[in-house]
Amino acid sequence: MSNTILEIKNLRTEFLMPNKRHLVAVRDSSLHVDAGEIVGIVGESGCGKSITAYSVLRIVPEPGRITAGEILFRGEDLLGKGPEELREIRGKEITLICQDPLSSLNPVYDIFWHFNEIFTAHGVQKSHAEKIEQIVGLLGTVGIVQPERKLHQYPHQFSGGMRQRVVIAMAMLLQPKLIIADEPTTALDVTTQRAIFDLLGGLRDKLGISMIVISHDLYLIAEQCDRMYVMYGGEIMESGRASDVFNHPLHPYSAGLMDSIPSLSFHQEHLNGIKGEFSSVFEENPKGCCFAGRCDRVGEECLLTRPEMREIEEGRFVRCLKA
Amino acid sequence: MIRYIVRRLFYGLITIWIISVVIFSIIHMLPGDPIQLMFGKTPNPERIAIVRSFYGLDKPVISQYGLWLANILRGNFGVSIVSGQLVTELVLxxxxxxxxxxxxxxxxxxxxxxxxxxxxxxxxxxxxxxxxxxxxxxxxxxxxxxxxxxxxxxxxxxxxxxxxxxxxxxxxxxxxxxxxxxxxxxxxxxxxxxxxxxxxxxxxxxxxxxxxxxxxxxxxxxxxxxxxxxxxxxxxxxxxxxxxxxxxxxxxxxxxxxxxxxxxxxxxxxxxxxxxxxxxxxxxxxxxxxxxxxxxxxxxxxxxxxxxxxxxx
CATH class of the missing domain: 1.10.3720.10 (MetI-like)
Structure with a gap:
């Protein structure tokens, strides 16, 4: 596949806790993003979605470490790069959109300053007027009305949805190849969620930027993404075309996840869920499947053998012995 | 910005005025009489009364405060009871x-x-x-x-x-x-x-x-x-x-x-x-x-x- 933008191979990200224990947040995970593709990652809180995203940008917070695997961006391994090379890739080639727009802009600086910082960080030589023109154009693209008036306003003068649009505009400033959106809509209300997703989809269509979208919202992921990955306990459990995974989940966890979506179409006595609780302490070398404790299809072999990713159909992978 | 500063300045003035009341009251509530202290062990009631009225300490407290405040606003903090020097000369x-x-x-x-x-x-x-x-x-x-x-x-x-x-x-x-x-x-x-x-x-x-x-x-x-x-x-x-x-x-x-x-x-x-x-x-x-x-x-x-x-x- 020559048009693969990003390929993560067997990534392992661990946190070395003060008690000398290793907490494995991402284990043996592989995923790839093709040019112009939107890839979704879904899973419950704490399953390693965000850490996967941070690993790509190499900004995993302390005491996190990437201990194994490869992250190939346009064929080059990001794990082998020095801090300065990485810094040049961040913001220019790969950009991030954070989870909570209310806290993703610096409250003591105005909007123009935020964009200018990105220009400065990457040594962009442009006149003030040129910069203003480009930023105003971008803010218009992401749907901010009267952008030239908003340029010198401060973040607290914007609503959550508007701030997320500003962040998206910042992420697009230097025309990156890949945008990683870490739960871009979680903190927003329903109508704004839709608008932001439409905006991201539109950007892909117009500019051909590839995206990784991390979300809890299965409907939006299924609707907007080309392919999706389901994560559980730091591992990727299932992957495939978004509509396939959504409509015909193969892994019992994916099935449970899709089944947990509340429905309005018929009278529901109670909300379906996945029984048991997610264990947040990740073992270093687990025996058996990490979902076995909550799985309703669990068999003896599931407790003894760790399942590997298997290709069931063309482009359809699942990490389950029973599927 | 100017309006903000003016408002702060106004609050500052009110604070200072309240402080002036507090200073005045606290000092008048302190035990000990400076005039008696001045005369030491041989008090002469007549001369005490003269000195008391010289410093205005025989007037009611409210008018003492009024007098004091008016003087302060004119930059006159009075005379030191101990040395007789002008307070401003001592303090400035x-x-x-x-x-x-x-x-x-x-x-x-x-x-x-x-x-x-x-x-x-x-x-x-x-x-x-x-x-x-x-x-x-x-x-x-x-x-x-x-x-x-x-x-x-x-x-x-x-x-x-x-x-x-x-x-x-x-x-x-x-x-x-x-x-x-x-x-x-x-x-x-x-x-x-x-x-x-x-x-x-x-x-x-x-x-x-x-x-x-x-x-x-x-x-x-x-x-x-x-x-x-x-x-x-x-x-x-x-x-x-x-x-x-x-x-x-x-x-x-x-x-x-x-x-x-x-x-x-x-x-x-x-x-x-x-x-x-x-x-x-x-x-x-x-x-x-x-x-x-x-x-x-x-x-x-x-x-x-x-x-x-x-x-x-």
Missing amino acids: PRISSTLLLTFAGLLFSICIAFPSGIAAAVHHNTWKDLSLTSISLILISIPEFWIGIVYMMVFSVWLGILPTSGYVSISESLVGFARIVFLPALTVASVQAAQTTRMVRTNILEIMRLDYITLMRSFGVKEKRLLNVHVFKNVLIPVLTQIGMQAGALMGGVIIIERVFTYPGLGLLMMRALQDRDYPVLQACIMVFALVYVVFNLIVDILYCVINPKIRY
């Missing part, structure tokens, strides 16, 4: 020496606190951080006058490089004045700096973790710039508030430290006036301290709204 020359000490202390405290707070935050959870935070904890815990005596021991007695006391006016010799003011200012600064260091450290660590820093890091902004620009301006807001609140402690410290170093400032004058029950001098001293406090907080308020765009004028 000392204002500058106390202010210089206070600002030197403040300057030292800022110059110590920011670098050490930043160093502690950058090297957090290492021996550097641990030693800086331990030193600051020790400095917070021991009284200022004791620190002053220790500095005197080290710099004056053992090393013999700085004088323990005395005074050289700044107009006479800048170097001489600096040598005099160094130890008292360092003493005052020590406790302040210790508190501010901890404040700077905690705030940097807290803000470093926030989303807007992570986001800018993900856009390729250099770590150094993240700390010096992105984080720093946000740290200034709480730290400035802290420094503003320290103003009272700073001047309280100055009063004690002047005594330790026999530095001829307002504090020393005030202590003596308090012992002698020299009301006019005492009132003038307290008024000056109150005024400095109000002006100090006014400056903090103005700086605050320059830094923080969320404050509306």
